[in-house]
Amino acid sequence: DTAVSQTPKYLVTQMGNDKSIKCEQNLGHDTMYWYKQDSKKFLKIMFSYNNKELIINETVPNRFSPKSPDKAHLNLHINSLELGDSAVYFCASSQDKITEAFFGQGTRLTVV
Amino acid sequence: AQSVTQPDIHITVSEGASLELRCNYSYGATPYLFWYVQSPGQGLQLLLKYFSGDTLVQGIKGFEAEFKRSQSSFNLRKPSVHWSDAAEYFCAVPGGFGNEKLTFGTGTRLTIIP
Numbered sequence: 001d002t003a004v005s006q007t008p009k010y011l012v013t014q015m016g017n018d019k020s021i022k023c024e025q026n027l028g029h030d031t032m033y034w035y036k037q038d039s040k041k042f043l044k045i046m047f048s049y050n051n052k053e054l055i056i057n058e059t060v061p062n063r064f065s066p067k068s069p070d071k072a073h074l075n076l077h078i079n080s081l082e083l084g085d086s087a088v089y090f091c092a093s094s095q096d097k098i099t100e101a102f103f104g105q106g107t108r109l110t111v112v
Numbered sequence: 113a114q115s116v117t118q119p120d121i122h123i124t125v126s127e128g129a130s131l132e133l134r135c136n137y138s139y140g141a142t143p144y145l146f147w148y149v150q151s152p153g154q155g156l157q158l159l160l161k162y163f164s165g166d167t168l169v170q171g172i173k174g175f176e177a178e179f180k181r182s183q184s185s186f187n188l189r190k191p192s193v194h195w196s197d198a199a200e201y202f203c204a205v206p207g208g209f210g211n212e213k214l215t216f217g218t219g220t221r222l223t224i225i226p
Binding site for chain 1: 146148150153154155156157158161200202207212213214215216218219221
């Protein structure tokens with residue numbers, strides 16, 4: 001059973017399109033995250049949710065909108081995609097703030 | 113703000129040789145520290161973590177790390193590397209006002225040669 005699963009694994013889309021990435025965790029964790037990894041492998045937090053409440057929004061353009069329908073899901077919707085949005089997006093979860101974070105396999109987004 | 117620095121962008125070692133990957137932290141109090149590994153095309157997996165207590169921490173896959181407060185370091189070591197250890201390695205520290213996120217170093221890419 002996959003602990004943190006994201007879909008799709010690969011996403012190729014044209015500039016200006018709107019797309020969503022889904023994330024689900026079956027670990028019973030309270031906190032979920034979205035991280036962005038750029039082409040140089042640099043990892044940066046985008047959003048964090050705790051019990052469906054947004055607790056971090058790290059100066060991400062408002063074209064990015066996370067949605068947490070319940071504690072086990074944190075989806076990422078991106079409007080009006082730009083070339084610079086091309087990256088690998090990782091979903092993660094943890095029981096609380098400083099314990100181990102479990103990561104999904106990543107979604108490689110390519111905007112053409 | 114809490115941060116970690118990984119001075120080595122890329123390290124190449126021979127299979128069977130020992131390995132040390134460097135991580136320096138900047139943290140106000142006693143830090144919590146993590147090492148994660150990212151194999152090609154995969155997500156991140158926790159290798160080990162330090163919260164308190166014994167400064168030598170054992171992790172998975174034969175890795176260990178030593179917390180040295182005097183040097184502000186948390187270096188990752190392995191006595192004998194295997195080809196499957198080729199990956200990207202990230203040091204991380206909790207960040208934000210309430211430690212509500214992980215702040216990662218820039219990563220060290222490990223290449224193993226036969």
